[in-house]
Amino acid sequence: MIIGVPKEIKNNENRVALTPAGVAELRKNKHTVYVQKNAGYNSGLTDEEYKQAGAEILDTIEEVYAKAEMIIKVKEPIAAEYDLIRENQLLFTYFHFASSEELTHAMIRRKAVCLAYETVEKADRSLPLLVPMSEVAGRMAVQQGAKYLEKPLKGRGILLGGVPGVRPAHVVVIGGGIVGTQAAKMAAGLGASVTILDVSLPRLRYLDDIMPANVHTMMSNHYNIIEAIKTADLIVGAVLIPGAKAPHLVTRDMLKMMRPGTVIVDVAVDQGGCVETCKPTTHEDPIYIIDDVVHYCVANMPGAVPYTSTLALTNATLPYAVELANKGWQKACAENKELKMGLNVIQGTIVYQSVGEAFNLPYSSVEDFLNATVA
Numbered sequence: 446m447i448i449g450v451p452k453e454i455k456n457n458e459n460r461v462a463l464t465p466a467g468v469a470e471l472r473k474n475k476h477t478v479y480v481q482k483n484a485g486y487n488s489g490l491t492d493e494e495y496k497q498a499g500a501e502i503l504d505t506i507e508e509v510y511a512k513a514e515m516i517i518k519v520k521e522p523i524a525a526e527y528d529l530i531r532e533n534q535l536l537f538t539y540f541h542f543a544s545s546e547e548l549t550h551a552m553i554r555r556k557a558v559c560l561a562y563e564t565v566e567k568a569d570r571s572l573p574l575l576v577p578m579s580e581v582a583g584r585m586a587v588q589q590g591a592k593y594l595e596k597p598l599k600g601r602g603i604l605l606g607g608v609p610g611v612r613p614a615h616v617v618v619i620g621g622g623i624v625g626t627q628a629a630k631m632a633a634g635l636g637a638s639v640t641i642l643d644v645s646l647p648r649l650r651y652l653d654d655i656m657p658a659n660v661h662t663m664m665s666n667h668y669n670i671i672e673a674i675k676t677a678d679l680i681v682g683a684v685l686i687p688g689a690k691a692p693h694l695v696t697r698d699m700l701k702m703m704r705p706g707t708v709i710v711d712v713a714v715d716q717g718g719c720v721e722t723c724k725p726t727t728h729e730d731p732i733y734i735i736d737d738v739v740h741y742c743v744a745n746m747p748g749a750v751p752y753t754s755t756l757a758l759t760n761a762t763l764p765y766a767v768e769l770a771n772k773g774w775q776k777a778c779a780e781n782k783e784l785k786m787g788l789n790v791i792q793g794t795i796v797y798q799s800v801g802e803a804f805n806l807p808y809s810s811v812e813d814f815l816n817a818t819v820a
Contacts, residue, residue, distance in 0.1 A: 446770040447477045449513025451506045452484040455520045457728035459487035459751035462517040462538065464759045465498035467766070472499035476770045481509045488751040510534075515774075517766055519758065520745055521548055532556040533792060535774050537766060539563055539578075542789055543690045543803040544717040549790070556793040558774055562762065563715075564688040564797060565787035572687060573783070574765070576623050577757035579712075581747040583627025583683065586710040587616065589746070590679040591635065593708045593732060593739050600739055601706030603678050606636025613637045617673045619665065619694055619719060620683030621648045624712045628681045633660045640673050670694055675702050682711035684719040688789070689799035693721040697735075705737035714742045779815045788814075 448471060450463045461484045463471075468478045480500040482492060492502050503509050510516065510529035518538035522530060524547075530536065533556065540561040542549045552559050562574035572579075587605075594614065596602035607613030616632040618625045621643030629641045633656065641656075642665035643649055649662040656662075663669050674680060674695065680703075684691050691713040700722065713719040714726075722735050725744040732741050747754035765784060769777045778785040789797040791814045801808030 446773070447512055447514045448479070448766075448770060449509040449516045450478065450480045450484055450500075451509045451516065451518060451526075452481040453519050453748075454506070454525060455523055455745060455748075458520050458745050458748045460519045460745075460748050460755045460758065461485040461488050461490065461751075462519045462758070462762070463766075464755060465490060465494040465500075467759045467763045468495055468498040468500045470763060470767060471770060474767055474771055477501070479503050479509050479512055481506055485755070488755040490755070515766075515769060517762070519748075521545070522551070524551075527551045527555060530555040530557050533558060535560065535769065537562070537762070537769065539715075540789060541715045542797070542800040543688060544715060546804045549795070549800060549804060549806070552790045553793050553795070557790070558788070558792065559790040560769070560774065560778075560784070560787040561688070561789045561797075562787070564789060565765065565783050566687060567783055570687075574758075574761050574787075575685075577761045578747045578754065579623035579685075580627050581750060581754050581757060582712045583624040583681075584631045585746045585750065586624070586628045586681045586683070586712050587631040587635065587637075587679070589731075589741055589743075590616070590681065590708050590710045593741055594678060594706070596706075598739075599706065599732070599734060600708050601678055601704065605632065605679070613659075614678040615640070615676050616679045616681065617677040618642070618681045618683055619670065620685065620713075621645070621652050621662075622683060622685055624685070625681070625683035626652065628683060628712075629656060629660050632679070632681075633657050637679075640677075642669060642673065665694075667694075671699060671702060674699060674707075677703065677707060680707065680709045680720075682709065682713045682719040682723070684713045685716065686799075688797055690717040690803050691719045693719060695720040697721050700736040700738045703736075703738050706739065707737075708739045708741065710741045712746065714744050718742065775815060778811075785811060785815065
């Protein structure tokens with residue numbers, strides 16, 4: 446198969462979808478890999494390293510899209526890329542369709558095969574291609590939150606871990622999945638007092654067992670969220686419903702209950718955000734303030750630490766990319782249920798129920814496309 450790796454062009458997206466080690470693995474399986482010039486530069490990976498691994502370097506993004514049967518990316522295509530995508534071309538990347546009707550319609554029009562990292566799902570309901578970036582984003586949420594709590598950056602002026610004789614900050618984490626767990630661990634390690642909320646009692650029991658003494662668990666419901674945010678200094682939104690839009694658990698009216706300078710970091714912004722006042726921001730312009738509450742809603746947080754993120758992402762995606770390249774998407778998805786769950790849009794048709802429901806659009810069964818697989 447011919448595989449293309451374009452340079453990411455989303456604002457301050459410094460990651461790249463494939464490392465030289467990933468290129469070498471695909472070449473070992475007899476595939477051709479085209480990498481756009483300087484695609485790995487911001488992740489500390491040079492064109493020479495890609496060449497030594499067996500990639501061919503192309504000057505422009507147009508050339509990469511024109512030659513490749515499978516495009517491997519980090520972030521969803523943006524408007525400048527839509528017309529480069531060909532009918533039946535396989536795109537393997539993060540899409541988060543449920544948060545963007547424009548993107549959904551664009552991929553339907555292009556009749557591409559869209560396989561989303563974030564909905565590849567194991568039998569135990571875990572999301573193997575979301576986990577590494579969720580780990581990064583969860584840890585970064587606290588790192589960024591601690592920064593924006595500083596008074597010159599419009600925060601409350603409170604040190605996350607406090608000092609002897611002065612209480613630490615209160616960090617509220619809404620959601621006890623991968624993002625929430627990593628955020629709670631990071632905040633606790635810095636000495637903050639942490640409250641983590643989740644709707645699953647078994648998950649809360651697990652978190653209660655593994656977390657240090659300065660992390661407290663609480664059942665997530667409307668009443669408890671209100672009680673927690675009243676004394677919060679930093680709120681981390683870490684809610685995920687695979688492939689679907691995140692519910693608004695913190696409403697506009699609830700901002701008035703928070704103290705001036707409280708910081709919200711909504712990691713769920715990729716899926717529409719779990720805070721009603723959330724809107725996507727960029728690393729270039731990361732925050733805005735509503736009702737004296739600082740909102741940090743960067744949609745590609747791991748892009749700020751591209752070396753770590755790129756290696757972590759390729760570690761997770763590469764086995765799936767090799768399987769797709771070796772077998773083709775139809776055979777690979779027919780034989781691997783995890784990959785099948787990643788299919789969101791195929792040749793102009795939505796095949797992931799939550800995406801169709803998000804925009805009241807028709808959707809079909811993915812089986813209609815896989816039944817045509819030739820053994």
